Amino acid sequence: MKPYFIKTFGCQMNEHDSEVVAGMLESLGFIPTDRVADAGIIILNTCCIRGTAENKVFSFLGRLRKQKKANPDLIIGVCGCMTQQDHMAARLHHLFPYVDLIFGTHNLHRLPELIKRVEVERVNVQEVLPALPKELVEGLPVKRKGKIRAWLNIMYGCDNFCTYCIVPYVRGRERSRRPEDIIEEAAKIGREGYKEITLLGQNVNSYGKDLDGILDFAGLLQMLENVGGIDRIRYMTSHPRDFTDKLIEVISQSGKVCEHFHLPVQAGSNRVLGNMKRGYTREEYLKLIEKIVSSIPRATITTDIMVGFPGEEEVDFEETLELVRQVRFDSSYTFVYNARSGTPAAAMPGQIPEPVKKERIQALIRLQNQISLEKNVEEAGQIYEVLVEGESNSRSGLLLGRNRGNKIVTFEGSKNLITKNILVTITEGHLAHLSGIINNNKR
Ligand code: SF4
Structure with missing residues (x-):
């Protein structure tokens, strides 16, 4: 029984994929360890959304060189978004020839067979598929972290192709899971004693667009309302463009779907939003927020905001600050634009110098912190x-x-x-x- 160690980089989708990897490893007889030095198999589940995430993977792999030399039986595997990038598997193999196994986001389910090949054939194995299989693989074992809150994938991939984002290239096109498979998994989560589920997808509210109209996201939430054991339902991430009136109505009437709306706005300037290909204007976004707040006054509204997108001028940034003042988000994930090679924005003119990005992000964080504190102070007595x-x-x-x-x-x-x-x-x-x-x- 070899101990396994998984290092996860990136978002909740990756965190959940790692739970599936852990489930498969345990079904093969591996046991978990918190100490990388004790592991007989190490899996790095990678992220490529920013250069910093990639650099962390490279340096982690570099540190494993000695461990592998001391223990040639150690199996080192790399999976996740990074491996799906063009030529990355070859690059990883070139830089870290002691990595035994490279696989992608579309073939997690193949892990048991791939490990067997490494063990039996003693070769480096690389298997990265360009897309998910025609039939989504269901019923994989999951070793969930925690006992109260559980993640549940409802769809994979994204069709939006925002110009700064690498996700559609590495996670592929949108694929919705069948409602019956989602309900079955939710019911199992409820039976296992979890109180809260978070439905996961890159763009959850476009759920069902590939299911020939049998169900949309609002309909799925209605179906999940009846699942026993679960008290709360959350979801992430939702796209402002696909947030329908029907969805607001379903949430306002639900006893389980939480009144938390995480709606990434990214920018407050129509010019920048257009260049990002976000699919909504500042005015449409503000109207959506107005609709939500008027039907659910207790709603918490949070967002993602990016500064320093190519061509962002001072006046555009001011519009972002103004939108933040207007909406008064409860909190925001704020980040600096980081060019990802292969995305249209990376080749756009007007890349913003780092000192300017730094100044803008600091101004944005100062403003958001002030608003977050004010809003939380206002909660006294609730x-x-x-x-x-x-x-x-x-x-x-x-x-x-x-x-x-x-x-x-x-x-x-x-x-x-x-x-x-x-x-x-x-x-x-x-x-x-x-x-x-x-x-x-x-x-
Ligand atoms: S909606 Fe845009 S930002 Fe979100 S995953 Fe899809 S392409 Fe990326």
């Missing part, structure tokens, strides 16, 4: 349903959970509340969390 996730690291006796808006809430309480849904009255708001006291009057 009563929220909180799903208790565990103990806070900051102080003993302090518990931590999330409200339906996905805000972290801390409060004093006994450990036997973990996994329970309780009511908490917010007493104070901070930059990144709320604190409160258990509300015993209700529930």
